[in-house]
Amino acid sequence: QVQLVESGGGSVQAGGSLRLSCAGSGRTFSRDDMGWFRQAPGKEREFVAVIRWTGARYYADSVKGRFTISRDTAKNTVYLQMNSLRPEDTAVYYCAADAARRSSTSGGDYSYWGQGTQVTVSS
Numbered sequence: 001q002v003q004l005v006e007s008g009g010g011s012v013q014a015g016g017s018l019r020l021s022c023a024g025s026g027r028t029f030s031r032d033d034m035g036w037f038r039q040a041p042g043k044e045r046e047f048v049a050v051i052r053w054t055g056a057r058y059y060a061d062s063v064k065g066r067f068t069i070s071r072d073t074a075k076n077t078v079y080l081q082m083n084s085l086r087p088e089d090t091a092v093y094y095c096a097a098d099a100a101r102r103s104s105t106s107g108g109d110y111s112y113w114g115q116g117t118q119v120t121v122s123s
Contacts, residue, residue: 002026002112004095009117012085016121020080022095022114029112030073033098036080037107038091038119047105048093049080058103063089085121092116 008020022034035050049059049069057069068081078095096110104110 004029004097004112004114006093006095006114006117009093009119011120011122014086014121014123016085017081017083018085018119020082020093020095020117020119022078022080024076024078024097024112028073029076029078029097030071031099031101032112033101033103034069034071034078035096035098035104035107035110036069036078036093037096038089038093039116040088040091043091045094045107047107050103050105051078052103053101056103058105060105082119085119087121087123090119090121092118 003025006022031053033052036048039045051069066084071078094116095114097112098110
């Protein structure tokens with residue numbers, strides 16, 4: 001069974017940090033583009049960051065300079081280091097995999113999704 005499982009969410013105060021993990025199982029994701037998305041209550045899902053199979057990284061403007069995406073191919077795991085968190089970062093965060101490697105910021109291009117992990121930032 002192919003799975004992506006996120007962990008590391010929680011509640012922090014503004015200015016704090018969290019590190020999200022996304023562990024893959026059932027197949028290797030080392031040659032996929034791996035993305036992070038988030039969805040706040042009442043809002044549409046939005047792109048956060050992607051790390052390509054080449055290692056290239058791209059970020060949404062809203063998180064650039066504060067979030068860092070990385071991967072450990074040996075562990076089949078992707079990470080999202082989130083620093084200087086703001087209340088507007090509050091959302092459920094999802095990781096996703098695109099085996100077609102389209103360097104996409106559109107969630108519709110991603111085939112595999114995790115169940116999500118809640119991040120809450122208080123002011």
